[in-house]
Amino acid sequence: MNKGLIALAFGGMAIGMTEFTMMGILPDIAKDLEIEIPKAAHLIALYALGVVVGAPTLVLFSGKYPPKTVLMVLMLVFFVFNGLFAIAPGFFLLEVSRFAAGLPHGAFFGVGSVVATHLAKKGKEAQAIATMFTGMTLANLIGVPLGTYIGHHYSWRITYGIIAFLGLVTFLALWFWLPKIQGSNKNLFGQLSYFKKGRSWLLIAIISIGTGGLFAWISYIAPMVTEVSNVPEGRVPMIMILVGLGMFFGNILGGKLADAVNPTKATIICFSSMVLCLLVVHFTAHIHEMAYVMAFITGVISFSVGSPIQMMLIRDAKGAETFAASAGQASFNMGNTLGAYLGGIPITMGLAYDTPVLVGVGMAFIGVMLTFAFLKTKKSAKK
Secondary structure, three states: OOHHHHHHHHHHHHHHHHHHHHHHHHHHHHHHHOOOHHHHOHHHHHHHHHHHHHHHHHHHHHOOOOHHHHHHHHHHHHHHHHHHHHHOOOHHHHHHHHHHHHHHHHHHHHHHHHHHHHHOOOOOHHHHHHHHHHHHHHHHHHHHHHHHHHHHHOOHHHHHHHHHHHHHHHHHHHHHHOOOOOOOOOOHHHHHHHHHOHHHHHHHHHHHHHOHHHHHHHOOHHHHHHHOOOOOHHHHHHHHHHHHHHHHHHHHHHHHHHHHHOHHHHHHHHHHHHHHHHHHHHHHOOOHHHHHHHHHHHHHHHHOOHHHHHHHHHHHOOOOHHHHHHHHHHHHHHHHHHHHHHHHHHHHOOOOOOOHHHHHHHHHHHHHHHHHHHHHHHHHHHO
């Protein structure tokens, strides 16, 4: 395997751990700082805000520099602010460092996606992007459970010290393994001109709404399996491992599918499969054994859409590929926020914990319809 792709996967794992480990150790941070859990949850929102702010801005202002240099600087920022988060004495400094730690997230995946396509063999570009995202799936499968365990039994500060160290490892891996690649050198206004096209906003909507189907499901998976499927609380980590394992295989599957049938058609297939899968989750949620089966299957299907969407962005944004890919990452986090928020509405209305999945069905279905509309605009543009 190409060592440059392995270096990018290291970055994906570090970023995946810093983003998702927070959910598991939030009670430990709240207890340690003697604050309420809702206040501690600001650290989750601030990270997402950092992603949304950093993804387009850092790419815009770093466009004239070589991609290797940009990626190394991004991981240096990641290392510094996750390290600061691990030792910060007060909540205000934790908030600042958490926001700053989110800034490199979208930019890294945006620049990294374009770099991965340059490193790939012809016809296997989406699989190269999937290799980078393999790091994030391994974070969910191995890193997050391990980090949560350390946070519970020792200290959440040790967990984030390890995450910061992974950022430093990635920096060194990029230095030694990633070859020099010529950047686009397109100026600021040239890259911004991409958003003059209606198709660009359609892509943003596809990602922000369609991927919300994943987050409407996964945000409430723990209460769903314990309250509806009657899975013991002690078995929830096993459910999450199955989800992570499914994401690992789904990521690989999505890359192969996008290279085989083209990214737009692959996205339609993935979102359509998500609609059907989430319907099955809802109607089988009361069956104890199906909770384990569907955790894996839904992980496979829901995460298969990542690489096809990135390839859609890159191919549609000639000359502004890194900016578009990073904006896609910001949109993915908007999907995270929308899915979690809209999925929670039925619960606040007193409905069962399997109803957020139906919200996910609706969001994924809208993703299918919007992708069909995008496909139609592409065909019209060719005429």
